[in-house]
Amino acid sequence: MVFTLSKRVLCFIITFTCFLHLTKPSNLREDTLLQGHALATTNRLISPSALYTLRFFQLDDGSEASTKFYLGISANKYFYYVWLANRDNPIHDDPGVLTIDEYGNLKIVSSTTTMILYSVEAQSNRSARASLLDTGNFVLHELNSDGSVKRVLWQSFDYPTDTILPGMKLGYDKHSGHRWSLTARRSYKTLWSGSFSLSLDPKTNQLVSRWRGAIIWSSGEWRNGSFSNLKSSSLERENFNFTFFSNESVTYFEYASVSGFLIMEPLGRMNASGVSYSCVDGEIVPGCEMPQPPKCRKDSDLYLPSWNSFGAMSRKGYIFDERENLTISDCWMRCLKNCSCEAYTYAFKDATGCEIWSRDTSHFVETNSGVGRPIFFFLRETKASKFIHRT
Numbered sequence: 001m002v003f004t005l006s007k008r009v010l011c012f013i014i015t016f017t018c019f020l021h022l023t024k025p026s027n028l029r030e031d032t033l034l035q036g037h038a039l040a041t042t043n044r045l046i047s048p049s050a051l052y053t054l055r056f057f058q059l060d061d062g063s064e065a066s067t068k069f070y071l072g073i074s075a076n077k078y079f080y081y082v083w084l085a086n087r088d089n090p091i092h093d094d095p096g097v098l099t100i101d102e103y104g105n106l107k108i109v110s111s112t113t114t115m116i117l118y119s120v121e122a123q124s125n126r127s128a129r130a131s132l133l134d135t136g137n138f139v140l141h142e143l144n145s146d147g148s149v150k151r152v153l154w155q156s157f158d159y160p161t162d163t164i165l166p167g168m169k170l171g172y173d174k175h176s177g178h179r180w181s182l183t184a185r186r187s188y189k190t191l192w193s194g195s196f197s198l199s200l201d202p203k204t205n206q207l208v209s210r211w212r213g214a215i216i217w218s219s220g221e222w223r224n225g226s227f228s229n230l231k232s233s234s235l236e237r238e239n240f241n242f243t244f245f246s247n248e249s250v251t252y253f254e255y256a257s258v259s260g261f262l263i264m265e266p267l268g269r270m271n272a273s274g275v276s277y278s279c280v281d282g283e284i285v286p287g288c289e290m291p292q293p294p295k296c297r298k299d300s301d302l303y304l305p306s307w308n309s310f311g312a313m314s315r316k317g318y319i320f321d322e323r324e325n326l327t328i329s330d331c332w333m334r335c336l337k338n339c340s341c342e343a344y345t346y347a348f349k350d351a352t353g354c355e356i357w358s359r360d361t362s363h364f365v366e367t368n369s370g371v372g373r374p375i376f377f378f379l380r381e382t383k384a385s386k387f388i389h390r391t
Contacts, residue, residue: 032131035104038097041069045132051076052136056095059191069095070191071108073136073156075261082136082163082261083156086115087191104128106140106154118154128153136165165261170207170242171200171252180252182264186327187351195327196268200253205246207253209279211268211329217279218287222253229287230277240272267329280329296339301378310374311366317357319347326354328376335378345373 031047033039044055054073068090072081085098086108096110104126106118118140120126127143138156141149157168162184164170169180181199186192201208207219207227220228222244230240240262242253255262260273269278279288293302320326320334328346331354335341340358347353364375 031133032129033098033100034129035100035127036102038099040097041095045138047132047134047136049134051134052082052132054132054138056098057081068092071096071098073132073138075136078260080163080263081191082161082165083138083159084161084191085117085156087161087185088193089115090191100128100130100140104140104142104153106130120153135167137167162264163261164255166255166257168255169252170198170255171250172202173250175249182262184264184268185266186325187266187346190350190352192325192352194266195330196264196266198264198270200251202251205251207242209264209268209270211280214291216268216288216290217285218289220287229285240270240277266327291333294337294339297336297378301336310372311364312372313343313357313362313375314365315357315362317343317355317362320354320356322348322353324354325352327352328354330354331356332376335376341378343375343377345375 031045033045039045039054039056041056044053046053052073053076054071056069056071058067058069069092070081070087070090071085073083074081091108091110091113093112094110096108096113098106098108100106102125104118104120105116106128108115108117127145127147128140129143130138130140132138135157139152140154142151142153144150157165158178158180160168160180160182162182164182170182172179179199181197184194184196186194195212197210199208199210200206201215201218204218206221208215209217219230225243227240227242241255241257243256244253245251257272262270262272265271265276267278268280269276271277277285279285279290290302293299320331324330326334326347328351331344331346334354335344335356338356338358341356342359343357343362343364345355347355364377
């Protein structure tokens with residue numbers, strides 16, 4: 001009798017729990033934003049197989065303005081934001097919400113600002129919804145009167161940030177002029193757009209890496225399903241796998257790797273699932289077109305040197321205007337071109353900006369507490385002991 005009663009109670013509990021699961025509204029596994037609803041900081045969209053999450057978040061970049069909010073898509077397996085809606089326009093006043101209005105406009109709205117992600121051609125009411133797919137693509141659909149999908153109005157895949165996922169493109173639309181390209185972050189501590197990019201060059205139909213607009217690497221010609229400058233690279237086999245498509249309207253390479261995604265890193269490295277390829281790391285690789293160093297420098301100075309240690313300089317150096325939006329790579333080039341420059345590092349807490357020191361104006365003080373900045377040097381062996389002072 002006790003066994004029978006326990007069995008009945010157990011069945012009731014299981015049935016009631018299932019009922020609650022089915023009837024209780026929850027945002028934990030929802031993948032779709034409906035028209036007129038709002039996605040706030042307390043909500044999130046999760047793709048059907050829980051591979052990607054769309055949410056508002058804050059980034060601790062070390063700056064005093066700690067109330068900056070971003071909307072982004074994170075890859076749940078890697079805890080990395082693969083797409084950002086407002087990387088260069090964070091919300092400062094309040095978290096804001098993502099919503100679809102009665103016209104079908106997709107927008108981020110806060111108390112003082114409105115950022116339009118998609119705007120309809122004519123302000124006429126239309127039915128729409130937005131869904132986060134298992135590909136990592138966030139898609140706004142126009143709906144028919146019966147609720148079925150009519151067409152795609154907008155998708156995040158058309159606006160890459162620093163990451164390309166399988167199914168995304170690098171190329172251009174010949175009619176609209178729209179381009180699919182990657183732009184690196186300004187530093188590892190900030191989300192702002194940086195100085196390196198990866199795109200398709202319409203003149204040569206090659207993938208090119210640019211630094212402040214100047215080409216520093218090219219993939220080589222596309223032949224028999226591969227790039228000529230990547231044939232000897234481990235990236236060619238799985239990590240850097242593309243397919244090519246071109247017609248009278250568009251030309252693009254579609255990322256076809258099944259092993260992960262490709263990131264354009266802040267220092268100009270192309271990182272595909274842990275395998276990196278770069279011209280700016282001291283290793284000469286096929287396709288590099290780095291600028292020539294001035295006569296006062298050695299050829300080896302063209303590549304980013306390792307920092308001597310964390311610490312500080314005894315005197316303040318020259319700090320470039322913050323409005324120049326410099327990266328540590330830009331700072332390296334500023335120092336490289338200035339023959340009197342012997343050391344440099346970033347100027348601000350978010351690892352951006354530039355501060356440089358001329359020879360004989362300061363010395364390095366190393367700290368053992370881990371406090372300080374990495375100081376980069378252009379040193380001649382005869383001057384190294386004079387320039388660096390350790391405590």
